[in-house]
Amino acid sequence: MPLRSSDPARPGGRGPASGAIGEGHAAAHLERRGLRVIARNVRSRGGEIDLIAFDGSTLVFTEVKCARVHPGRPSPVPLARLGAAQRLRLRRLAVRWLSETPARPRARTIRFDAIGVLIDGHGRLLALEHVEGAW
Numbered sequence: 001m002p003l004r005s006s007d008p009a010r011p012g013g014r015g016p017a018s019g020a021i022g023e024g025h026a027a028a029h030l031e032r033r034g035l036r037v038i039a040r041n042v043r044s045r046g047g048e049i050d051l052i053a054f055d056g057s058t059l060v061f062t063e064v065k066c067a068r069v070h071p072g073r074p075s076p077v078p079l080a081r082l083g084a085a086q087r088l089r090l091r092r093l094a095v096r097w098l099s100e101t102p103a104r105p106r107a108r109t110i111r112f113d114a115i116g117v118l119i120d121g122h123g124r125l126l127a128l129e130h131v132e133g134a135w
Contacts, residue, residue, distance in 0.1 A: 022066020
């Protein structure tokens with residue numbers, strides 16, 4: 001199954017899922033930092049690349065973890081959910097995307113970033129942690 005882009009929504013038509021909201025905040029963050037988001041939610045049978053961005057010389061494959069903060073509960077740590085298997089899967093997906101996407105920006109280097117996003121019950125951004133070169 002070839003890699004393809006999509007834009008997921010929460011099942012049942014109740015609006016965007018936390019992940020989609022978090023990816024939106026992460027994409028806006030990357031763009032504020034001068035990167036151009038060139039693909040979102042690139043999926044295949046092997047998994048999904050949340051965001052692919054380019055800064056003129058570096059292609060950045062980004063994993064986004066999002067969590068909602070609930071009143072009266074401890075704040076979650078989104079990046080704590082990023083495990084070794086997921087990092088390996090993203091590397092494999094990146095290699096596949098690079099080989100299957102000839103019409104892509106020419107980059108001198110590639111990098112794997114992780115972005116953790118905390119949102120409130122209305123999807124508003126509370127905190128964002130960006131780890132460049134996370135692995």
